[in-house]
Amino acid sequence: MATLWIDLTTEIGRIHPNIYGHFAEHLGGVIYDGLWVGETSLVPHIHGFRKELVEKLRAIHPPVIRWPGGCFAETYDWRDGIGPRDKRPETVNWWYNDDGRTESNQVGTHEMVDFCRLVGAEPYFALNATSKTPLEGRNWVEYCNMPKGATTLARLREEHGSPEPFSVKYWGLGNENWGGGGAMTPEDYCEKYRTYGILCKSVYPEGRYIACGANDSIPGWTEEFFETYNRMYTENRRPPMYGYSLHYYVPNFGELGNEKSFTEDQWYETLRRARGIEPFVVQQAAMLDAKAPGNNLALIVDEWGLWHRGPGHLETGDLFEQESTMREALVAGITLNIFNNHCDRVKMANVAQLVNCIQSLFLAHGDQLVLTTTYHVFAMFQRHQGATAYESRTTGEKISYTFQGEEQKIEHMFASASGKEGSLCITLVNTSLQEDAELSLEVFGGQVGQTATVTVLRASEENRGNSFEEPEAVMPVTEEIVWREGVPTITVPRASVVQVTTEYKLSDSEY
Numbered sequence: 001m002a003t004l005w006i007d008l009t010t011e012i013g014r015i016h017p018n019i020y021g022h023f024a025e026h027l028g029g030v031i032y033d034g035l036w037v038g039e040t041s042l043v044p045h046i047h048g049f050r051k052e053l054v055e056k057l058r059a060i061h062p063p064v065i066r067w068p069g070g071c072f073a074e075t076y077d078w079r080d081g082i083g084p085r086d087k088r089p090e091t092v093n094w095w096y097n098d099d100g101r102t103e104s105n106q107v108g109t110h111e112m113v114d115f116c117r118l119v120g121a122e123p124y125f126a127l128n129a130t131s132k133t134p135l136e137g138r139n140w141v142e143y144c145n146m147p148k149g150a151t152t153l154a155r156l157r158e159e160h161g162s163p164e165p166f167s168v169k170y171w172g173l174g175n176e177n178w179g180g181g182g183a184m185t186p187e188d189y190c191e192k193y194r195t196y197g198i199l200c201k202s203v204y205p206e207g208r209y210i211a212c213g214a215n216d217s218i219p220g221w222t223e224e225f226f227e228t229y230n231r232m233y234t235e236n237r238r239p240p241m242y243g244y245s246l247h248y249y250v251p252n253f254g255e256l257g258n259e260k261s262f263t264e265d266q267w268y269e270t271l272r273r274a275r276g277i278e279p280f281v282v283q284q285a286a287m288l289d290a291k292a293p294g295n296n297l298a299l300i301v302d303e304w305g306l307w308h309r310g311p312g313h314l315e316t317g318d319l320f321e322q323e324s325t326m327r328e329a330l331v332a333g334i335t336l337n338i339f340n341n342h343c344d345r346v347k348m349a350n351v352a353q354l355v356n357c358i359q360s361l362f363l364a365h366g367d368q369l370v371l372t373t374t375y376h377v378f379a380m381f382q383r384h385q386g387a388t389a390y391e392s393r394t395t396g397e398k399i400s401y402t403f404q405g406e407e408q409k410i411e412h413m414f415a416s417a418s419g420k421e422g423s424l425c426i427t428l429v430n431t432s433l434q435e436d437a438e439l440s441l442e443v444f445g446g447q448v449g450q451t452a453t454v455t456v457l458r459a460s461e462e463n464r465g466n467s468f469e470e471p472e473a474v475m476p477v478t479e480e481i482v483w484r485e486g487v488p489t490i491t492v493p494r495a496s497v498v499q500v501t502t503e504y505k506l507s508d509s510e511y
Protein backbone atom coordinates (compact mmCIF):
# COMPACT_ATOMS: atom_id res chain seq x y z
CA MET A 1 0.00 0.00 0.00
CA ALA A 2 1.32 3.47 -0.87
CA THR A 3 1.21 6.39 1.54
CA LEU A 4 -0.10 9.92 1.25
CA TRP A 5 1.81 12.16 3.65
CA ILE A 6 0.32 15.48 4.62
CA ASP A 7 2.40 17.82 6.74
CA LEU A 8 0.12 20.22 8.57
CA THR A 9 3.14 21.97 10.04
CA THR A 10 4.25 23.18 6.60
CA GLU A 11 1.97 25.67 4.92
CA ILE A 12 2.69 26.44 1.27
CA GLY A 13 0.41 29.46 1.29
CA ARG A 14 -3.17 30.49 0.68
CA ILE A 15 -4.68 29.10 -2.50
CA HIS A 16 -5.82 32.18 -4.34
CA PRO A 17 -9.38 31.53 -5.57
CA ASN A 18 -8.33 32.97 -8.94
CA ILE A 19 -6.36 29.79 -9.65
CA TYR A 20 -9.79 28.39 -10.55
CA GLY A 21 -10.32 31.06 -13.22
CA HIS A 22 -11.73 30.90 -16.75
CA PHE A 23 -11.16 32.30 -20.20
CA ALA A 24 -13.78 33.33 -22.77
CA GLU A 25 -12.49 34.57 -26.11
CA HIS A 26 -14.38 35.72 -29.19
CA LEU A 27 -13.32 32.56 -30.99
CA GLY A 28 -15.42 29.89 -32.70
CA GLY A 29 -18.46 29.11 -30.55
CA VAL A 30 -17.27 30.44 -27.21
CA ILE A 31 -19.25 33.66 -27.03
CA TYR A 32 -21.98 33.32 -29.67
CA ASP A 33 -24.09 30.20 -29.20
CA GLY A 34 -21.87 29.23 -26.27
CA LEU A 35 -22.43 31.94 -23.67
CA TRP A 36 -24.67 34.32 -25.57
CA VAL A 37 -27.94 33.29 -27.19
CA GLY A 38 -29.35 36.82 -27.39
CA GLU A 39 -32.27 38.53 -25.75
CA THR A 40 -34.80 37.36 -28.31
CA SER A 41 -33.77 33.71 -28.16
CA LEU A 42 -36.20 30.90 -27.29
CA VAL A 43 -33.36 29.28 -25.37
CA PRO A 44 -33.86 30.22 -21.71
CA HIS A 45 -31.52 33.10 -20.96
CA ILE A 46 -30.72 35.86 -18.51
CA HIS A 47 -30.18 39.17 -20.30
CA GLY A 48 -29.18 37.16 -23.40
CA PHE A 49 -26.81 34.76 -21.62
CA ARG A 50 -27.64 31.05 -21.64
CA LYS A 51 -29.47 30.55 -18.33
CA GLU A 52 -28.47 26.97 -17.63
CA LEU A 53 -24.81 27.75 -18.23
CA VAL A 54 -25.01 30.79 -15.95
CA GLU A 55 -26.50 28.64 -13.19
CA LYS A 56 -24.09 25.73 -13.58
CA LEU A 57 -21.09 28.02 -13.73
CA ARG A 58 -22.20 30.04 -10.74
CA ALA A 59 -22.53 26.79 -8.77
CA ILE A 60 -18.79 26.11 -8.98
CA HIS A 61 -17.79 29.64 -7.90
CA PRO A 62 -15.82 30.97 -10.85
CA PRO A 63 -13.57 33.64 -9.34
CA VAL A 64 -12.39 35.42 -12.48
CA ILE A 65 -13.02 35.39 -16.26
CA ARG A 66 -10.47 36.56 -18.80
CA TRP A 67 -11.93 38.29 -21.85
CA PRO A 68 -12.04 39.17 -24.84
CA GLY A 69 -8.93 37.17 -25.87
CA GLY A 70 -6.41 35.73 -26.50
CA CYS A 71 -5.39 36.73 -29.96
CA PHE A 72 -8.80 38.32 -30.51
CA ALA A 73 -7.81 41.07 -28.09
CA GLU A 74 -5.00 42.18 -30.38
CA THR A 75 -7.29 43.68 -33.01
CA TYR A 76 -10.18 44.51 -30.68
CA ASP A 77 -11.52 48.03 -30.48
CA TRP A 78 -13.51 48.26 -27.25
CA ARG A 79 -15.59 51.09 -28.72
CA ASP A 80 -17.15 48.61 -31.18
CA GLY A 81 -18.71 46.78 -28.24
CA ILE A 82 -20.57 49.59 -26.48
CA GLY A 83 -23.83 51.41 -27.16
CA PRO A 84 -27.08 50.12 -28.67
CA ARG A 85 -26.52 46.62 -29.95
CA ASP A 86 -28.34 47.17 -33.23
CA LYS A 87 -25.91 49.99 -34.07
CA ARG A 88 -22.71 48.11 -33.38
CA PRO A 89 -20.41 47.48 -36.33
CA GLU A 90 -19.68 44.10 -37.85
CA THR A 91 -15.94 43.68 -37.87
CA VAL A 92 -13.27 41.19 -38.89
CA ASN A 93 -12.61 38.74 -36.10
CA TRP A 94 -8.95 37.81 -35.52
CA TRP A 95 -9.90 34.20 -36.27
CA TYR A 96 -11.67 35.07 -39.55
CA ASN A 97 -8.95 33.41 -41.59
CA ASP A 98 -9.57 30.13 -39.72
CA ASP A 99 -13.36 29.93 -39.71
CA GLY A 100 -14.63 32.79 -41.88
CA ARG A 101 -16.66 34.29 -39.05
CA THR A 102 -17.09 37.99 -38.57
CA GLU A 103 -17.66 39.70 -35.25
CA SER A 104 -21.10 41.12 -34.49
CA ASN A 105 -19.93 42.87 -31.32
CA GLN A 106 -23.20 41.94 -29.60
CA VAL A 107 -21.22 41.03 -26.53
CA GLY A 108 -19.06 43.94 -25.43
CA THR A 109 -17.93 45.54 -22.21
CA HIS A 110 -21.35 46.01 -20.57
CA GLU A 111 -22.52 42.51 -21.46
CA MET A 112 -19.32 40.88 -20.20
CA VAL A 113 -19.42 42.76 -16.92
CA ASP A 114 -23.05 41.66 -16.61
CA PHE A 115 -22.08 38.03 -17.27
CA CYS A 116 -19.34 38.18 -14.66
CA ARG A 117 -21.80 39.57 -12.12
CA LEU A 118 -24.37 36.90 -12.98
CA VAL A 119 -21.88 34.13 -12.23
CA GLY A 120 -20.12 35.91 -9.35
CA ALA A 121 -16.73 36.35 -11.05
CA GLU A 122 -14.32 39.28 -11.40
CA PRO A 123 -13.62 40.40 -14.95
CA TYR A 124 -10.04 40.24 -16.20
CA PHE A 125 -9.81 42.27 -19.40
CA ALA A 126 -7.02 41.84 -21.93
CA LEU A 127 -6.20 45.14 -23.51
CA ASN A 128 -5.08 45.56 -27.11
CA ALA A 129 -1.39 46.40 -26.94
CA THR A 130 -0.72 45.58 -30.58
CA SER A 131 -2.87 47.62 -32.91
CA LYS A 132 -4.34 50.43 -30.81
CA THR A 133 -2.64 53.24 -28.96
CA PRO A 134 -1.83 53.35 -25.26
CA LEU A 135 -4.24 56.27 -24.94
CA GLU A 136 -7.10 54.16 -26.30
CA GLY A 137 -6.16 51.44 -23.85
CA ARG A 138 -6.18 53.92 -21.02
CA ASN A 139 -9.54 55.22 -22.22
CA TRP A 140 -11.04 51.75 -21.84
CA VAL A 141 -9.78 51.61 -18.26
CA GLU A 142 -11.28 55.08 -17.74
CA TYR A 143 -14.60 54.08 -19.32
CA CYS A 144 -14.86 51.08 -17.01
CA ASN A 145 -13.64 52.60 -13.79
CA MET A 146 -14.10 56.37 -13.54
CA PRO A 147 -16.62 57.44 -10.89
CA LYS A 148 -20.13 58.31 -12.00
CA GLY A 149 -20.25 61.55 -13.95
CA ALA A 150 -16.54 62.30 -13.52
CA THR A 151 -15.54 62.50 -17.19
CA THR A 152 -17.11 62.40 -20.62
CA LEU A 153 -16.30 58.66 -20.87
CA ALA A 154 -17.90 58.01 -17.47
CA ARG A 155 -20.98 59.87 -18.71
CA LEU A 156 -20.95 57.80 -21.89
CA ARG A 157 -20.97 54.65 -19.76
CA GLU A 158 -23.96 56.09 -17.91
CA GLU A 159 -25.70 56.87 -21.20
CA HIS A 160 -25.26 53.18 -22.04
CA GLY A 161 -26.99 52.15 -18.86
CA SER A 162 -24.24 51.90 -16.23
CA PRO A 163 -23.77 55.04 -14.14
CA GLU A 164 -21.70 53.28 -11.50
CA PRO A 165 -18.16 52.22 -12.36
CA PHE A 166 -17.56 48.58 -13.24
CA SER A 167 -14.42 48.46 -11.07
CA VAL A 168 -12.55 46.16 -13.42
CA LYS A 169 -9.45 45.42 -11.38
CA TYR A 170 -7.45 42.97 -13.52
CA TRP A 171 -5.99 44.21 -16.81
CA GLY A 172 -3.69 42.23 -19.07
CA LEU A 173 -1.58 44.67 -21.06
CA GLY A 174 -1.31 42.62 -24.24
CA ASN A 175 -1.45 38.95 -25.15
CA GLU A 176 1.25 36.69 -26.58
CA ASN A 177 3.11 39.75 -27.83
CA TRP A 178 5.98 37.48 -28.87
CA GLY A 179 3.58 35.84 -31.38
CA GLY A 180 0.12 36.80 -32.58
CA GLY A 181 0.27 39.95 -30.48
CA GLY A 182 2.68 41.73 -32.81
CA ALA A 183 5.68 39.36 -32.99
CA MET A 184 7.62 41.74 -30.75
CA THR A 185 11.00 41.27 -29.13
CA PRO A 186 11.08 41.35 -25.32
CA GLU A 187 12.66 44.81 -25.62
CA ASP A 188 9.86 46.08 -27.92
CA TYR A 189 7.20 44.74 -25.62
CA CYS A 190 8.88 46.12 -22.52
CA GLU A 191 8.69 49.59 -24.11
CA LYS A 192 5.01 49.08 -24.81
CA TYR A 193 4.36 47.78 -21.34
CA ARG A 194 5.97 50.86 -19.85
CA THR A 195 3.70 53.24 -21.73
CA TYR A 196 0.51 51.26 -21.24
CA GLY A 197 1.28 50.64 -17.58
CA ILE A 198 2.07 54.25 -16.76
CA LEU A 199 -1.01 55.60 -18.60
CA CYS A 200 -3.43 53.05 -17.15
CA LYS A 201 -2.11 53.64 -13.66
CA SER A 202 -2.63 57.38 -14.04
CA VAL A 203 -6.36 56.84 -14.46
CA TYR A 204 -6.78 53.79 -12.20
CA PRO A 205 -3.95 53.34 -9.70
CA GLU A 206 -5.67 50.46 -7.90
CA GLY A 207 -5.65 48.36 -11.09
CA ARG A 208 -3.80 45.05 -11.10
CA TYR A 209 -1.79 45.21 -14.30
CA ILE A 210 -0.38 42.05 -15.80
CA ALA A 211 2.51 41.81 -18.26
CA CYS A 212 2.63 39.32 -21.11
CA GLY A 213 5.14 36.63 -20.26
CA ALA A 214 6.49 33.50 -21.88
CA ASN A 215 5.15 30.19 -23.00
CA ASP A 216 7.17 27.02 -22.66
CA SER A 217 8.64 27.28 -26.17
CA ILE A 218 10.29 30.65 -25.40
CA PRO A 219 11.16 30.52 -21.69
CA GLY A 220 14.01 32.99 -22.19
CA TRP A 221 11.55 35.79 -23.02
CA THR A 222 11.27 36.35 -19.26
CA GLU A 223 14.96 37.00 -18.63
CA GLU A 224 15.24 39.33 -21.61
CA PHE A 225 12.07 41.20 -20.68
CA PHE A 226 13.30 41.85 -17.13
CA GLU A 227 16.82 42.72 -18.24
CA THR A 228 15.30 45.50 -20.34
CA TYR A 229 12.90 46.43 -17.57
CA ASN A 230 15.75 46.75 -15.06
CA ARG A 231 18.00 48.64 -17.45
CA MET A 232 15.33 51.08 -18.52
CA TYR A 233 13.75 52.06 -15.28
CA THR A 234 14.78 53.21 -11.89
CA GLU A 235 12.56 51.84 -9.19
CA ASN A 236 10.39 54.90 -8.68
CA ARG A 237 9.69 55.23 -12.42
CA ARG A 238 8.64 51.65 -13.04
CA PRO A 239 5.23 50.94 -14.51
CA PRO A 240 2.93 49.05 -12.13
CA MET A 241 3.02 45.27 -12.40
CA TYR A 242 0.87 43.00 -10.26
CA GLY A 243 1.55 39.89 -12.24
CA TYR A 244 3.39 38.25 -15.07
CA SER A 245 1.51 35.85 -17.34
CA LEU A 246 2.47 32.43 -18.67
CA HIS A 247 0.78 30.20 -21.24
CA TYR A 248 1.09 26.43 -21.17
CA TYR A 249 -0.79 24.15 -23.51
CA VAL A 250 -0.43 20.44 -24.10
CA PRO A 251 -0.77 20.58 -27.87
CA ASN A 252 -1.67 17.41 -29.73
CA PHE A 253 -0.82 17.48 -33.41
CA GLY A 254 -1.95 13.90 -33.83
CA GLU A 255 0.90 12.19 -32.01
CA LEU A 256 -1.34 11.76 -28.94
CA GLY A 257 -4.21 10.16 -30.88
CA ASN A 258 -7.42 12.13 -31.02
CA GLU A 259 -10.01 13.20 -28.46
CA LYS A 260 -11.71 9.81 -28.30
CA SER A 261 -9.13 7.38 -29.51
CA PHE A 262 -5.69 6.94 -27.97
CA THR A 263 -3.35 4.17 -26.92
CA GLU A 264 -2.06 3.47 -23.44
CA ASP A 265 1.28 5.12 -24.26
CA GLN A 266 -0.47 8.18 -25.69
CA TRP A 267 -2.49 8.42 -22.47
CA TYR A 268 0.63 8.42 -20.29
CA GLU A 269 2.51 10.76 -22.61
CA THR A 270 -0.36 13.26 -22.51
CA LEU A 271 -0.33 13.22 -18.73
CA ARG A 272 3.46 13.50 -18.58
CA ARG A 273 3.30 16.59 -20.78
CA ALA A 274 0.57 18.04 -18.59
CA ARG A 275 2.75 17.58 -15.51
CA GLY A 276 5.45 19.55 -17.40
CA ILE A 277 3.71 22.71 -16.25
CA GLU A 278 5.35 22.24 -12.85
CA PRO A 279 9.00 22.60 -13.95
CA PHE A 280 7.92 25.47 -16.21
CA VAL A 281 6.32 27.36 -13.31
CA VAL A 282 9.32 26.65 -11.06
CA GLN A 283 11.73 27.79 -13.76
CA GLN A 284 9.80 31.01 -14.42
CA ALA A 285 9.47 31.79 -10.71
CA ALA A 286 13.24 31.37 -10.35
CA MET A 287 13.80 33.77 -13.25
CA LEU A 288 11.55 36.35 -11.59
CA ASP A 289 13.44 35.92 -8.33
CA ALA A 290 16.73 36.43 -10.12
CA LYS A 291 15.73 39.28 -12.43
CA ALA A 292 12.98 41.04 -10.53
CA PRO A 293 13.85 40.38 -6.89
CA GLY A 294 11.65 41.96 -4.26
CA ASN A 295 8.84 42.72 -6.69
CA ASN A 296 6.73 39.84 -5.39
CA LEU A 297 5.16 39.34 -8.80
CA ALA A 298 2.20 37.01 -9.10
CA LEU A 299 2.47 34.29 -11.72
CA ILE A 300 -0.69 34.28 -13.81
CA VAL A 301 -1.13 31.18 -16.01
CA ASP A 302 -3.82 32.82 -18.08
CA GLU A 303 -4.08 30.05 -20.70
CA TRP A 304 -3.70 26.33 -20.12
CA GLY A 305 -5.26 23.12 -21.37
CA LEU A 306 -5.04 20.06 -23.60
CA TRP A 307 -5.46 21.24 -27.18
CA HIS A 308 -6.17 18.71 -29.95
CA ARG A 309 -5.30 20.13 -33.32
CA GLY A 310 -3.88 18.98 -36.61
CA PRO A 311 -4.39 15.57 -38.19
CA GLY A 312 -6.78 13.29 -36.34
CA HIS A 313 -8.64 16.08 -34.52
CA LEU A 314 -12.37 15.37 -34.65
CA GLU A 315 -13.56 18.54 -36.31
CA THR A 316 -17.19 18.19 -35.40
CA GLY A 317 -18.02 21.61 -34.01
CA ASP A 318 -16.85 25.20 -34.03
CA LEU A 319 -13.23 26.22 -34.37
CA PHE A 320 -11.08 24.37 -31.78
CA GLU A 321 -14.16 22.66 -30.32
CA GLN A 322 -13.31 19.32 -28.75
CA GLU A 323 -14.88 16.76 -26.46
CA SER A 324 -13.47 16.02 -23.03
CA THR A 325 -12.96 12.46 -21.81
CA MET A 326 -11.29 11.10 -18.69
CA ARG A 327 -7.97 12.14 -20.25
CA GLU A 328 -8.99 15.81 -19.99
CA ALA A 329 -10.26 15.18 -16.47
CA LEU A 330 -6.85 13.89 -15.43
CA VAL A 331 -5.05 16.76 -17.17
CA ALA A 332 -7.25 19.18 -15.21
CA GLY A 333 -6.70 17.31 -11.94
CA ILE A 334 -2.92 17.15 -12.38
CA THR A 335 -2.69 20.82 -13.37
CA LEU A 336 -4.88 22.13 -10.55
CA ASN A 337 -3.01 20.02 -7.98
CA ILE A 338 0.25 21.50 -9.26
CA PHE A 339 -1.14 25.04 -8.98
CA ASN A 340 -2.29 24.35 -5.41
CA ASN A 341 1.18 23.07 -4.56
CA HIS A 342 2.73 26.26 -5.99
CA CYS A 343 0.16 28.68 -4.65
CA ASP A 344 2.93 30.75 -3.10
CA ARG A 345 3.68 31.92 -6.67
CA VAL A 346 0.70 31.08 -8.88
CA LYS A 347 -2.04 33.60 -8.07
CA MET A 348 -4.33 33.18 -11.05
CA ALA A 349 -4.91 30.65 -13.81
CA ASN A 350 -7.47 30.54 -16.62
CA VAL A 351 -8.33 27.30 -18.33
CA ALA A 352 -8.73 27.59 -22.10
CA GLN A 353 -11.62 27.94 -22.67
CA LEU A 354 -15.01 28.14 -20.98
CA VAL A 355 -17.28 26.65 -23.65
CA ASN A 356 -17.02 24.95 -27.06
CA CYS A 357 -13.27 25.52 -27.33
CA ILE A 358 -10.13 23.55 -26.38
CA GLN A 359 -10.44 22.11 -22.85
CA SER A 360 -13.91 23.44 -22.12
CA LEU A 361 -16.12 23.11 -19.10
CA PHE A 362 -19.21 23.20 -21.29
CA LEU A 363 -20.39 22.23 -24.76
CA ALA A 364 -23.43 24.26 -25.78
CA HIS A 365 -25.36 24.60 -29.01
CA GLY A 366 -28.98 25.55 -29.62
CA ASP A 367 -30.91 24.55 -26.53
CA GLN A 368 -28.44 21.87 -25.42
CA LEU A 369 -25.80 22.10 -22.75
CA VAL A 370 -23.28 19.48 -21.67
CA LEU A 371 -21.11 19.56 -18.57
CA THR A 372 -17.75 18.09 -19.52
CA THR A 373 -15.44 15.99 -17.38
CA THR A 374 -13.33 19.14 -16.90
CA TYR A 375 -16.39 20.87 -15.39
CA HIS A 376 -16.72 18.06 -12.86
CA VAL A 377 -13.06 18.34 -11.86
CA PHE A 378 -13.47 22.09 -11.27
CA ALA A 379 -16.55 21.30 -9.16
CA MET A 380 -14.57 18.78 -7.09
CA PHE A 381 -11.61 21.13 -6.58
CA GLN A 382 -13.57 24.27 -5.71
CA ARG A 383 -13.20 23.65 -1.98
CA HIS A 384 -9.51 24.52 -2.30
CA GLN A 385 -10.37 28.13 -3.14
CA GLY A 386 -9.08 30.43 -0.41
CA ALA A 387 -7.83 27.52 1.73
CA THR A 388 -4.36 26.99 3.19
CA ALA A 389 -2.30 24.56 1.13
CA TYR A 390 -0.18 22.08 3.06
CA GLU A 391 2.83 20.13 1.87
CA SER A 392 1.86 16.66 0.70
CA ARG A 393 3.50 13.82 -1.14
CA THR A 394 2.78 10.26 -2.12
CA THR A 395 5.09 7.26 -2.09
CA GLY A 396 5.05 4.66 -4.83
CA GLU A 397 6.75 3.65 -8.03
CA LYS A 398 6.51 5.69 -11.19
CA ILE A 399 4.83 4.12 -14.21
CA SER A 400 7.14 3.31 -17.14
CA TYR A 401 6.04 3.39 -20.76
CA THR A 402 7.56 3.87 -24.20
CA PHE A 403 6.68 6.78 -26.43
CA GLN A 404 8.14 7.18 -29.93
CA GLY A 405 10.88 4.72 -29.06
CA GLU A 406 11.91 6.42 -25.80
CA GLU A 407 11.49 5.08 -22.26
CA GLN A 408 9.46 7.51 -20.19
CA LYS A 409 8.08 7.65 -16.67
CA ILE A 410 5.08 9.33 -15.07
CA GLU A 411 4.04 9.60 -11.43
CA HIS A 412 1.37 7.13 -10.42
CA MET A 413 -0.35 9.67 -8.20
CA PHE A 414 -0.75 13.45 -8.03
CA ALA A 415 -2.11 15.06 -4.88
CA SER A 416 -2.69 18.32 -3.07
CA ALA A 417 -4.20 19.11 0.30
CA SER A 418 -5.66 22.22 1.85
CA GLY A 419 -7.51 23.20 4.97
CA LYS A 420 -10.27 25.69 5.59
CA GLU A 421 -12.69 26.13 8.50
CA GLY A 422 -11.75 22.81 10.08
CA SER A 423 -12.17 20.83 6.88
CA LEU A 424 -9.28 19.18 5.06
CA CYS A 425 -9.68 18.78 1.31
CA ILE A 426 -7.47 16.29 -0.51
CA THR A 427 -7.56 15.91 -4.28
CA LEU A 428 -5.94 12.94 -5.97
CA VAL A 429 -5.28 11.74 -9.49
CA ASN A 430 -4.42 8.13 -10.24
CA THR A 431 -2.74 8.07 -13.65
CA SER A 432 -2.54 4.28 -13.90
CA LEU A 433 -4.72 2.60 -16.50
CA GLN A 434 -4.25 -0.74 -14.73
CA GLU A 435 -4.22 -0.39 -10.99
CA ASP A 436 -6.50 1.03 -8.36
CA ALA A 437 -4.44 2.53 -5.55
CA GLU A 438 -4.90 2.08 -1.82
CA LEU A 439 -3.39 5.05 -0.02
CA SER A 440 -2.84 5.11 3.68
CA LEU A 441 -3.14 8.67 4.95
CA GLU A 442 -0.40 9.85 7.32
CA VAL A 443 -0.90 13.29 8.79
CA PHE A 444 1.84 15.17 10.65
CA GLY A 445 1.06 17.92 13.09
CA GLY A 446 -2.61 17.20 13.54
CA GLN A 447 -5.42 14.72 13.34
CA VAL A 448 -8.22 13.94 10.96
CA GLY A 449 -11.77 12.92 11.84
CA GLN A 450 -13.22 9.40 11.86
CA THR A 451 -15.24 9.83 8.71
CA ALA A 452 -14.77 11.33 5.29
CA THR A 453 -16.75 12.33 2.25
CA VAL A 454 -15.29 10.85 -0.92
CA THR A 455 -16.18 11.91 -4.46
CA VAL A 456 -14.89 9.88 -7.39
CA LEU A 457 -14.86 10.79 -11.07
CA ARG A 458 -14.18 7.74 -13.19
CA ALA A 459 -15.49 5.98 -16.27
CA SER A 460 -15.80 2.42 -17.49
CA GLU A 461 -13.39 3.32 -20.29
CA GLU A 462 -10.88 6.14 -20.12
CA ASN A 463 -11.93 7.51 -23.51
CA ARG A 464 -15.47 8.17 -22.33
CA GLY A 465 -16.76 11.65 -21.76
CA ASN A 466 -19.99 13.61 -21.87
CA SER A 467 -21.45 14.56 -25.21
CA PHE A 468 -24.75 15.76 -26.65
CA GLU A 469 -25.67 12.11 -27.24
CA GLU A 470 -24.62 11.00 -23.74
CA PRO A 471 -24.57 14.09 -21.51
CA GLU A 472 -24.22 12.14 -18.26
CA ALA A 473 -21.93 9.31 -19.30
CA VAL A 474 -19.34 10.34 -16.70
CA MET A 475 -20.60 11.76 -13.43
CA PRO A 476 -18.97 12.14 -10.03
CA VAL A 477 -20.22 9.80 -7.32
CA THR A 478 -20.10 10.82 -3.66
CA GLU A 479 -20.23 8.61 -0.59
CA GLU A 480 -19.73 9.03 3.14
CA ILE A 481 -17.22 6.61 4.61
CA VAL A 482 -16.02 5.61 8.05
CA TRP A 483 -12.30 4.77 8.03
CA ARG A 484 -11.88 0.99 8.12
CA GLU A 485 -10.72 -0.01 11.64
CA GLY A 486 -10.14 3.66 12.35
CA VAL A 487 -7.20 3.81 9.90
CA PRO A 488 -7.56 6.49 7.24
CA THR A 489 -7.23 4.71 3.91
CA ILE A 490 -8.30 6.09 0.56
CA THR A 491 -9.05 4.04 -2.53
CA VAL A 492 -8.23 5.86 -5.75
CA PRO A 493 -9.53 3.87 -8.72
CA ARG A 494 -7.48 3.55 -11.88
CA ALA A 495 -7.66 6.57 -14.22
CA SER A 496 -9.71 8.61 -11.80
CA VAL A 497 -9.88 11.92 -9.99
CA VAL A 498 -10.87 11.78 -6.33
CA GLN A 499 -11.76 14.37 -3.75
CA VAL A 500 -11.74 13.57 -0.03
CA THR A 501 -12.91 15.90 2.69
CA THR A 502 -12.60 15.20 6.39
CA GLU A 503 -12.51 17.22 9.57
CA TYR A 504 -9.07 18.06 10.90
CA LYS A 505 -7.38 19.81 13.77
CA LEU A 506 -3.84 20.96 14.27
CA SER A 507 -1.89 19.32 17.08
CA ASP A 508 -1.73 22.26 19.42
CA SER A 509 -5.53 22.42 19.68
CA GLU A 510 -7.64 19.75 21.35
CA TYR A 511 -9.34 17.35 19.01
Ligand code: AHR
Nearest residue numbers: 069070071072175176352
Ligand atom coordinates in the same frame (compact mmCIF):
# COMPACT_ATOMS: atom_id res chain seq x y z
O1 AHR B 1 -6.82 29.92 -26.74
C1 AHR B 1 -6.62 30.03 -28.11
C2 AHR B 1 -5.44 30.90 -28.47
O2 AHR B 1 -4.25 30.32 -27.97
C3 AHR B 1 -5.41 32.27 -27.85
O3 AHR B 1 -6.17 33.18 -28.58
C4 AHR B 1 -3.97 32.64 -27.91
O4 AHR B 1 -3.60 33.56 -26.91
C5 AHR B 1 -3.26 31.30 -27.77
O5 AHR B 1 -2.26 31.13 -28.70
